Amino acid sequence: MWESWTNNYEHSRFACLDLLDNCFDATLHQMFEGKVAMDYLPTNGIIIINNAAKEIKSLEETLTAYRSVKGSADTIGEYGVGLKQACATLSHSSFVLTRNFNRFDIGVIAESLQTRSRVSLPYILRSLLKAS
């Protein structure tokens, strides 16, 4: 499965642009001040962070291997199959962090967690008490 995810892009820049498509979908809404930032990590990594006009789908949905959260035309491009494919194309391991109010999710898309027979995209959902 991992290998098939990496075969979708001719060049890694297109994988990155696909991820940015998700950011634009989430941030470009009427009367919403959208914000996207990219930076690098010293350990050969990059960070993409954005706010979102609507609630971000739970990683329970987003990181399900054979299902996308793309349920309607309104949500096309927001954190669906493209996320896994683009992450697998760009990096050996990615950490997905989402915040909705006081809830935060952490998910991992890592090549080393995959086996021939099983796709493993672990995620953890937690709530903060102090941030409510």
Place this chain on the structure above:
Amino acid sequence: MKEEIERELNQHITAIMKENPQIMAVATKDLGVGNRYKAIDVLVQRCIYMWSDEWQDQVHVFQLVMTNLIHTEDEAIRARGGIQKRPAVNLLEEIREILPKYYINIPADKFEFTIRGQKVVFVIGSSDWWK
């Protein structure tokens, strides 16, 4: 309040890592460069950043931390015929260059895109961009 959130995030991340050895292994290798405490610290700092001054007014925040990049290094070396020390930076600079060409009609107001702290300038979009 901020200190309490930071403390709570620290406790959560530390617990998540201890309870999930597979995640701990990935983080230790790629975020901590072999050091599990550094890995936890990097992840905690990334989470805290989502509640930092820059993002604290937001209610929905998405952050993707990609480590151990694959193709950028190979492509950069191929393209320039030499060893690239900072492939992640090269990718970001490439994206900065091509982004305004790929995305037209991005609104200049009510939207901000930064790469390494510097604003990316898009072609000014029309007022009905959101349609």
